[in-house]
Amino acid sequence: MNDVDVPLLADEVWWGGAVADGTLMPFGTVAHRRDLAHNAGLAADATSGANQSAPLLLSSAGRALWCDRPFAFEFVVEGRQRALRASPAEFGRRPADAEIRDGDGLGGAEAPLQLIETGGALRDAFLASSSAHFPAGRGAPPRELFAGPQYNTWIEMPYLPTQEAVLTYARGLIDAGFPPGVLMIDDDWAVDYGDWRFDRTRFPDPRAMTDELAQLGFRVMLWLVPFVSPDGAVFRELEERGMLLRGADGDTAIRRWWNGYSALLDVASPAAADWLADTLTALQRETGVSGFKFDGGDLRDFRDDDLPPIDASAAVISPVDRVEAWVALGARFPFNEFRASWRSGGLPLAQRLHDKPPTWGEDGLAGLIPEAIAQGLIGHPFVCPDMVGGGELGSFGPGAVVDQQQFVRYAQVAALFPMMQFSLSPARVLDEDHLAAVRKALALRDSLLPEILELVDAAGATGEPILRPLAYHHPGFEHVRDQFLLGERILVAPVLERGATSRPITLPPGTWQEVVRAADGHEAGPGSTHVAGDGGLQISVSVDLDAIPVLRRI
Numbered sequence: 001m002n003d004v005d006v007p008l009l010a011d012e013v014w015w016g017g018a019v020a021d022g023t024l025m026p027f028g029t030v031a032h033r034r035d036l037a038h039n040a041g042l043a044a045d046a047t048s049g050a051n052q053s054a055p056l057l058l059s060s061a062g063r064a065l066w067c068d069r070p071f072a073f074e075f076v077v078e079g080r081q082r083a084l085r086a087s088p089a090e091f092g093r094r095p096a097d098a099e100i101r102d103g104d105g106l107g108g109a110e111a112p113l114q115l116i117e118t119g120g121a122l123r124d125a126f127l128a129s130s131s132a133h134f135p136a137g138r139g140a141p142p143r144e145l146f147a148g149p150q151y152n153t154w155i156e157m158p159y160l161p162t163q164e165a166v167l168t169y170a171r172g173l174i175d176a177g178f179p180p181g182v183l184m185i186d187d188d189w190a191v192d193y194g195d196w197r198f199d200r201t202r203f204p205d206p207r208a209m210t211d212e213l214a215q216l217g218f219r220v221m222l223w224l225v226p227f228v229s230p231d232g233a234v235f236r237e238l239e240e241r242g243m244l245l246r247g248a249d250g251d252t253a254i255r256r257w258w259n260g261y262s263a264l265l266d267v268a269s270p271a272a273a274d275w276l277a278d279t280l281t282a283l284q285r286e287t288g289v290s291g292f293k294f295d296g297g298d299l300r301d302f303r304d305d306d307l308p309p310i311d312a313s314a315a316v317i318s319p320v321d322r323v324e325a326w327v328a329l330g331a332r333f334p335f336n337e338f339r340a341s342w343r344s345g346g347l348p349l350a351q352r353l354h355d356k357p358p359t360w361g362e363d364g365l366a367g368l369i370p371e372a373i374a375q376g377l378i379g380h381p382f383v384c385p386d387m388v389g390g391g392e393l394g395s396f397g398p399g400a401v402v403d404q405q406q407f408v409r410y411a412q413v414a415a416l417f418p419m420m421q422f423s424l425s426p427a428r429v430l431d432e433d434h435l436a437a438v439r440k441a442l443a444l445r446d447s448l449l450p451e452i453l454e455l456v457d458a459a460g461a462t463g464e465p466i467l468r469p470l471a472y473h474h475p476g477f478e479h480v481r482d483q484f485l486l487g488e489r490i491l492v493a494p495v496l497e498r499g500a501t502s503r504p505i506t507l508p509p510g511t512w513q514e515v516v517r518a519a520d521g522h523e524a525g526p527g528s529t530h531v532a533g534d535g536g537l538q539i540s541v542s543v544d545l546d547a548i549p550v551l552r553r554i
Contacts, residue, residue, distance in 0.1 A: 002113050004085065004087075006063075006085075012061040013026035013027060013029065014027045014028050014075070014084065015057070015122075016374070017054070017057060018034055018036065018039070018041075019051035019052045019374045020049040020050065020051050020053075021043060021374065022370040022372075023362040023366075023371065023481075025373070025374055025481075027075045030075075031076060031077050032074070032075045033074040034073060036055060036071055036089070036320075037069075037072065039299065039300075040053040041299075046300055049354050051339060051340065051354045051371070052341045052342075052375060053299070054343050056345075059122070059125055060121060060475060061121065062117070062125050063116060063118070064116040064126075064129045065086060066129055067086075067088050067112065067113045068111035068133075069111040069320075070088075071087060071089055072086065072087050073085065073086040074086070088112070089318075116129065116132075126465075127464070130346065130463045134345030134346035134379045136462055137346075139461075141335070141336065141349065142290075144181065144182050145182055145335070145419055147449065149421065150182045150183075150419060150420065151173065151181060151182070151218075152387055152391075152421055153169065154186035155393065155423035156169055156423050158186075160188065161186065161188060163202065163204060163209045166183070167209060167213070170213055170218055172425055174216055175427075177439065179442070180216055180217030181217075181218065182218070182219045182221055183218045183219065183220055184221045184337070185220065185223065186293070187223050187259075193225060193227045193228055194229055195232060195233075195234045196224055196279055198287065207287050211288065219290040220288070220289045220290055221289065221290055221293055222289050222293065223292070224280075224293070224294065226267055226276075226301075227263070228244065229263075230252075238272070242310040242311070243271060243309070244265065245263065245266040246266070247303065248306065248307065250307060257296065257301065264301060264302075266309045267328075267329050268317050269312060270312075273325065273328070277332055292335070292336060294330035294336060294337065294338050296340070297326030297340050298323070298340045301319075304319065306319075306322075323341065323342040324344065326340075327341045327342070330349075331349060336349060337384070338350065338351050339352055348382070349382060350419065351375055351380040352383070352386060352421070353368065353372065353375070353383070353385050353386045354386065356368075356385075356390040356392055357390050357395045358389050358390035358392075358395050358406055358410075359390070360406060360496070364390055364410075365409060365410050365413065368385045368414075368417075369481060369482060369483070369484055373465075373467065373469045376466065381456075381459035381464065382418055382456070383417060383466070384414075384417060384418070384421055385413065385414045385420065387421050387424070388410050388414050388421065388423070388424070389406065389407040389411075389424055390410070402430075404430050405498060407424075407434065408430075408434050408438055411438045411441050412495065412548045413494045413496075415442060415445040415548070416448065416486065416550070418466045434545070436546065439520075440517070440521025443522045444523065446522065448550075451486070452486065454487075466486065467484050468487070469481075470485060470508050473485065473508070474508035474536075476535075477508050477536065482496055483505065483506060489552055489553045490552055491553070492549070493505045494549070495543050495547060495548070495549075502540050503549050505539050505541060505551075506538060507536055507537040507539060508536050509532050509533060509534050509536060510531075510553045511531050511553065512530045512531075512551040512553055513527065513528070514528045514530075514549070514550075515551060515552060517548075526552075529554075530551070
């Protein structure tokens with residue numbers, strides 16, 4: 001064990017660990033603690049907000065803390081004394097099948113905490129960490145995930161997708177003037193959890209459906225989880241073949257998750273992972289679907305004392321190993337999406353934020369930017385906010401009324417993320433004024449898409465975030481959390497407050513030119529120019545419903 005106690009430098013702050021802590025970053029001004037071995041969700045409630053995590057912390061002073069295994073860390077603030085304290089977790093080594101990169105230097109339970117000193121700033125810390133521990137170079141996810149909006153059936157038809165409903169949804173989007181994109185059919189399309197065949201009572205001809213969707217311009221992805229319903233033929237087969245997770249008592253583990261109680265495919269088993277990959281590949285050939293949304297596989301689903309699979313080479317498999325094995329399996333499919341992952345930086349994975357309620361606060365709209373910044377800084381540049389307006393199903397029950405202004409502001413933020421996703425059909429839930437504002441947000445994205453795609457390609461080669469905090473290029477601006485940069489030159493300051501008529505904007509050093517938009521929302525040319533000195537510049541711009549303040553550094 002090599003516990004570390006790192007006194008913080010003057011004004012030094014940190015990012016990293018778990019995306020669920022994004023709204024608390026940067027760390028170092030108040031006390032905070034997280035155990036990466038056991039919680040990837042909210043600090044106060046591990047069952048909520050689960051997202052990506054990594055054994056990495058990055059400092060504004062160019063320092064980084066890395067360990068090949070999970071560790072617990074704490075920021076201690078006692079008067080003027082501030083420190084980072086960390087201890088590695090005591091877990092065994094990963095299974096050989098989860099080795100999704102070469103030469104990562106895993107040392108099992110003895111993996112040391114490594115403090116890196118670059119002498120630079122935040123970007124230097126990221127680049128040094130990425131190069132050493134999660135190098136990129138594997139390219140980006142498919143273009144289709146970025147080029148058009150994504151669409152998901154989850155809120156539009158929760159637990160009730162049918163072939164006709166999906167086709168009606170897609171036709172309605174096209175009829176309303178929305179561009180086609182990747183369409184994800186969410187929960188309850190299959191026979192049962194673990195039995196990943198279309199339910200033919202609701203999807204009588206999946207190939208005909210995907211063919212028609214292709215003619216409309218859509219690619220199709222399907223939702224799935226590692227859970228297996230414990231009362232069917234698939235369960236019996238997998239249990240007999242030793243492919244299900246076993247608890248400490250040696251029996252098949254039955255775990256509670258958001259849809260009830262199920263067994264889990266033990267994806268740390270090479271045979272089990274191959275079984276699911278073969279099943280999904282056959283489904284692709286049969287039905288024409290392009291890929292899969294890999295939901296679940298959360299840290300909370302596994303236990304420290306779960307037994308290793310019968311065909312694993314490791315004597316001990318920790319919960320993070322199984323999370324990583326789930327990602328390794330999904331990474332075999334180029335069209336993928338993940339909400340949970342561990343130590344998966346540098347891979348061509350589409351990573352989304354956890355389900356959001358339709359609120360304005362940091363649990364909803366205001367949390368999108370700081371959490372996406374956290375995603376990028378732990379190695380996930382290909383980020384997608386949750387579904388526009390929020391994807392937390394419990395907020396959309398009978399009688400729920402859509403907050404149209406919040407929906408518009410959410411769409412405006414999402415439109416300038418690397419990826420964006422709808423579920424509720426905008427034309428169905430918005431009046432003409434709010435619908436026009438959403439269309440203008442899509443038009444602005446269309447204008448900026450060539451630059452966004454250049455950043456996507458660059459991220460596939462270098463691993464650098466596409467969506468960046470101001471401090472990534474401008475030390476001294478670490479506490480600006482409601483704006484972001486796309487690359488180095490595009491600054492985005494979305495409107496995040498209800499009823500706002502003006503938007504204060506912090507400009508870092510440089511010459512910045514406002515982007516002027518045409519009546520249809522597309523970029524029309526340069527506007528007012530602002531020169532910010534070394535200390536930056538505060539400006540305020542007037543905003544109406546369809547405003548998305550964007551500036552370029554010239």
